[in-house]
Amino acid sequence: MIIYRLEISGSIYSWRGAAWIITAASIFSLVAYLLLTDKELSLLDQGEMLFTFSEVIIVLGLVMSGINSSSSISTEIEAGTFECLLLTPIKHVQIAIQKMLSTVTIWIVLYLISIPYLIVLANGTNLAISAILYVGLYGTLLSIAISTISIALSWMLKTSKNSIMVALMIVLLLSAPSLFFATSLRKTDFGIMLENINPFSHTINSLDSVLVDNQQAVYEQFTHIWPVLVFTIICSIIFLTFTRKFEVKML
Amino acid sequence: MYGISAIALEKTYGSFRAVDSLTFNVKSGDIFGLIGPNGAGKTTTMRMLCGTLSPTAGKTIVGGFDIAKESIKIKTIIGFLPESTGFYNWMNGEEYLYYFARLYNIKEPIARKNIRDLLDRVGLAAKAFAPIAYYSRGMKQRLALARAMINDPKILFLDEPTLGMDPRGQQEIQKMLLDLNHEKGVTIFLSSHALTDVSTFCNQIGILNRGRLIAHGSLNDLRKLVNGSTRILVRILNTQEAISKLSRSPFNNTIDKVTEESVDFIISDDNIEFNQLVDWIRKENFKLTELRQIKMNLDEIFLRLTNPTYDKHSTPVTIKKSPSPQVGQTPSK
Amino acid sequence: MKIISNKITLSEKSKGNTIGKRINWSFICVYLLILAIGLSILLFCWSPIPIAFSQLSSPGLNSSFSENALRINISNPSQIIHELVGKYIIVYANLNYLKTDKTSDNSSIGGIAYISIVDIKDRVPVDLEDWSVEKGLYIPSISPGQSLPLEWNVRLVKAGSYTISVLFNENRNPFSSPIVSSRINLEVAPKLNLNPGNVLPVAFGVPAVLIGIFGTLNYLRGRKTGVYK
Ligand SMILES: Nc1ncnc2c1ncn2[C@@H]1O[C@H](COP(=O)(O)OP(=O)(O)OP(=O)(O)O)[C@@H](O)[C@H]1O
Ligand SMILES: [Mg+2]
Numbered sequence: 124m125i126i127y128r129l130e131i132s133g134s135i136y137s138w139r140g141a142a143w144i145i146t147a148a149s150i151f152s153l154v155a156y157l158l159l160t161d162k163e164l165s166l167l168d169q170g171e172m173l174f175t176f177s178e179v180i181i182v183l184g185l186v187m188s189g190i191n192s193s194s195s196i197s198t199e200i201e202a203g204t205f206e207c208l209l210l211t212p213i214k215h216v217q218i219a220i221q222k223m224l225s226t227v228t229i230w231i232v233l234y235l236i237s238i239p240y241l242i243v244l245a246n247g248t249n250l251a252i253s254a255i256l257y258v259g260l261y262g263t264l265l266s267i268a269i270s271t272i273s274i275a276l277s278w279m280l281k282t283s284k285n286s287i288m289v290a291l292m293i294v295l296l297l298s299a300p301s302l303f304f305a306t307s308l309r310k311t312d313f314g315i316m317l318e319n320i321n322p323f324s325h326t327i328n329s330l331d332s333v334l335v336d337n338q339q340a341v342y343e344q345f346t347h348i349w350p351v352l353v354f355t356i357i358c359s360i361i362f363l364t365f366t367r368k369f370e371v372k373m374l
Numbered sequence: 375m376y377g378i379s380a381i382a383l384e385k386t387y388g389s390f391r392a393v394d395s396l397t398f399n400v401k402s403g404d405i406f407g408l409i410g411p412n413g414a415g416k417t418t419t420m421r422m423l424c425g426t427l428s429p430t431a432g433k434t435i436v437g438g439f440d441i442a443k444e445s446i447k448i449k450t451i452i453g454f455l456p457e458s459t460g461f462y463n464w465m466n467g468e469e470y471l472y473y474f475a476r477l478y479n480i481k482e483p484i485a486r487k488n489i490r491d492l493l494d495r496v497g498l499a500a501k502a503f504a505p506i507a508y509y510s511r512g513m514k515q516r517l518a519l520a521r522a523m524i525n526d527p528k529i530l531f532l533d534e535p536t537l538g539m540d541p542r543g544q545q546e547i548q549k550m551l552l553d554l555n556h557e558k559g560v561t562i563f564l565s566s567h568a569l570t571d572v573s574t575f576c577n578q579i580g581i582l583n584r585g586r587l588i589a590h591g592s593l594n595d596l597r598k599l600v601n602g603s604t605r606i607l608v609r610i611l612n613t614q615e616a617i618s619k620l621s622r623s624p625f626n627n628t629i630d631k632v633t634e635e636s637v638d639f640i641i642s643d644d645n646i647e648f649n650q651l652v653d654w655i656r657k658e659n660f661k662l663t664e665l666r667q668i669k670m671n672l673d674e675i676f677l678r679l680t681n682p683t684y685d686k687h688s689t690p691v692t693i694k695k696s697p698s699p700q701v702g703q704t705p706s707k
Numbered sequence: 708m709k710i711i712s713n714k715i716t717l718s719e720k721s722k723g724n725t726i727g728k729r730i731n732w733s734f735i736c737v738y739l740l741i742l743a744i745g746l747s748i749l750l751f752c753w754s755p756i757p758i759a760f761s762q763l764s765s766p767g768l769n770s771s772f773s774e775n776a777l778r779i780n781i782s783n784p785s786q787i788i789h790e791l792v793g794k795y796i797i798v799y800a801n802l803n804y805l806k807t808d809k810t811s812d813n814s815s816i817g818g819i820a821y822i823s824i825v826d827i828k829d830r831v832p833v834d835l836e837d838w839s840v841e842k843g844l845y846i847p848s849i850s851p852g853q854s855l856p857l858e859w860n861v862r863l864v865k866a867g868s869y870t871i872s873v874l875f876n877e878n879r880n881p882f883s884s885p886i887v888s889s890r891i892n893l894e895v896a897p898k899l900n901l902n903p904g905n906v907l908p909v910a911f912g913v914p915a916v917l918i919g920i921f922g923t924l925n926y927l928r929g930r931k932t933g934v935y936k
Pocket of ligand 2: 418457
């Protein structure tokens with residue numbers, strides 16, 4: 124776990140991860156403060172508030188995972204540090220896995236930071252524990268999925284510009300239907316089909332039903348959990364097959 | 375036993391052959407210098423020998439291991455200084471080396487000791503704790519070199535090791551590498567454009583041109599490849615008839631320099647008889663002030679051998695001033 | 708001494724344009740993704756948008772006097788419900804199929820019972836999507852003399868005044884008017900979640916603590932590496 128340790132201290136000392144965490148905390152503060160103090164917004168039901176806030180956490184986690192993991196590989200390729208790593212007697216998959224774990228660690232820190240906000244927002248309801256658990260579950264699964272797929276991509280694309288862009292597009296592609304399209308648009312056949320295969324939609328729908336409709340039991344959410352799990356597993360398999368061998372190439 | 379062998383090594387990018395049927399051996403304990411114009415394929419070759427680039431065809435055996443099968447074993451016994459190394463700029467030199475020592479599975483106390491040693495040897499001990507971002511170009515190159523040696527390699531690959539270093543630094547590094555070679559028998563494989571250094575430093579030299587090894591051997595071996603590589607400089611007092619007599623000489627001579635006092639001329643003929651020459655000088659009554667053999671240096675050999683219009687059997691051209699080695703021929707792409 | 712190759716010819720073979728022939732993966736990926744995004748947006752826009760709820764017609768006055776003697780009525784105890792926003796209420800209803808002599812055929816009837824909630828102040832029906840999980844209840848069959856209890860869980864999403872009615876569309880005759888219950892009133896009181904006392908310490912504390920932690924870590928390291936003296 125040497126590379127992992129380096130990644131973690133690098134993200135603190137080069138401010139790469141630290142910037143994400145501080146930015147995320149500021150966004151959490153802003154959203155939570157608005158939710159609880161703005162007259163219009165505070166008319167929202169508490170479950171609704173928690174749901175909105177959970178969405179913010181998950182989306183931030185996804186964007187962070189995509190950008191951080193793809194840049195952690197591609198910036199090394201561009202800076203020329205990657206060739207030295209490849210010279211050491213370490214399996215290439217190991218490098219990729221440790222990089223992926225470091226991104227997931229940043230997600231976990233981000234998630235831990237969000238917990239006090241969730242508790243404050245859930246104050247006076249029975250939703251606090253569920254909100255924390257479900258956000259943790261879905262966030263971690265999706266973070267693993269996005270990190271693995273982004274690393275596999277930057278493994279092939281090699282430049283940070285391309286791989287960050289593609290990673291962001293994947294995040295956008297997953298989240299756009301749930302975040303930006305109106306309910307009626309999503310109720311068409313095509314929309315329903317998309318929702319059924321889109322792990323992000325499952326996450327959002329599940330959080331909605333937990334926090335807004337109060338269906339907190341795990342078995343009630345299982346129909347949403349397994350597609351996300353399958354997505355994560357597929358991404359991991361792609362990741363493991365693509366990161367087996369790295370070829371240095373001059374560009 | 376050979377330290378490094380390449381057998382019909384080949385790398386193609388699309389239809390472009392960067393390295394073309396390369397076969398050579400380097401004995402262990404040798405210092406091998408690979409030279410060649412820009413884009414000749416030196417870096418590509420070294421990467422294939424170190425296993426960071428897989429060849430399109432052919433085989434490489436390094437330290438007795440086949441790279442296709444036992445790349446992890448090879449990686450523990452080789453050190454490679456890539457053409458351009460990047461650094462984690464937030465680290466300091468000491469941390470950087472420690473990180474790599476750990477990646478090579480070297481235990482902490484030994485690693486710390488080795489690092490202090492290495493930093494001393496490459497002349498970075500004073501800056502060991504400064505962030506790498508503050509290092510100068512040459513200092514970074516020294517650090518990269520230290521990194522390449524962190525695992526006590528038996529075989530060291532150096533892609534332009536002294537690039538960006540000051541003259542004293544270049545000498546220090548050369549001395550350090552020589553010591554390493556003498557004391558521990560480390561095989562060194564380096565590529566460089568500093569041909570003077572290569573000719574004094576390496577006992578085996580290979581010339582690569584457009585992906586093909588066009589010559590391989592010691593400096594003297596290479597000289598034999600080039601016609602007129604042995605030349606004799608004769609300096610005589612400048613008299614009225616000296617120059618006209620010279621034009622009637624039986625030798626293949628060229629006037630090199632004429633001053634008020636003296637005339638220099640160069641005789642380039644591989645099979646010259648010294649006695650004949652002396653007899654002729656006596657006969658013509660020249661006042662001889664200097665007579666010396668000039669051996670062709672690596673720069674000239676290199677330029678001759680890599681010149682696309684050069685034909686080995688044609689009469690050599692006398693090169694008056696050796697141009698800088700960077701003016702090599704770039705292959706058309 | 709070895710001479711591997713001393714013939715140096717300008718090989719025309721190596722002159723081929725390699726860049727043009729190689730597949731640029733990154734471009735293809737980006738291109739495909741843009742295409743996919745564009746396509747999905749297009750498809751979303753083209754699909755017929757159901758003009759949901761805007762045309763939910765108010766039932767005719769005399770429709771409850773159905774020829775089939777079907778009745779539907781809300782059976783909540785009070786005519787007016789007061790509740791806070793965010794809470795749940797249950798709307799109970801009864802569907803009756805009265806036995807009458809006039810009815811010649813005594814076969815059973817099926818249909819859909821559904822709820823309608825109209826915002827009085829905004830003068831629009833509400834979007835049931837947010838308010839109720841089960842909007843319509845399908846009743847496969849009800850035979851004469853039978854009475855079916857129905858219920859809807861309604862979540863009070865927004866404060867305001869509403870009327871609630873329940874309706875039944877029988878499926879035998881597609882052109883018959885729906886039968887409708889009489890309305891009851893729903894008053895949803897706003898609940899303010901104004902809670903600055905609780906959120907302020909967290910909202911300002913967490914980022915400050917984080918900046919402090921990372922700042923200190925970097926400062927300590929800077930001292931060690933000699934960046935700060
Ligand atoms: N990824 C690649 N795609 C296409 N061509 C490449 C690629 N990498 C290298 N080449 C080509 O291979 C040839 C050999 O390159 P290489 O870097 O080995 O040269 P070099 O001898 O090290 O040159 P220099 O002295 O400039 O360092 C060059 O012509 C280069 O253009
Ligand atoms: Mg090179």
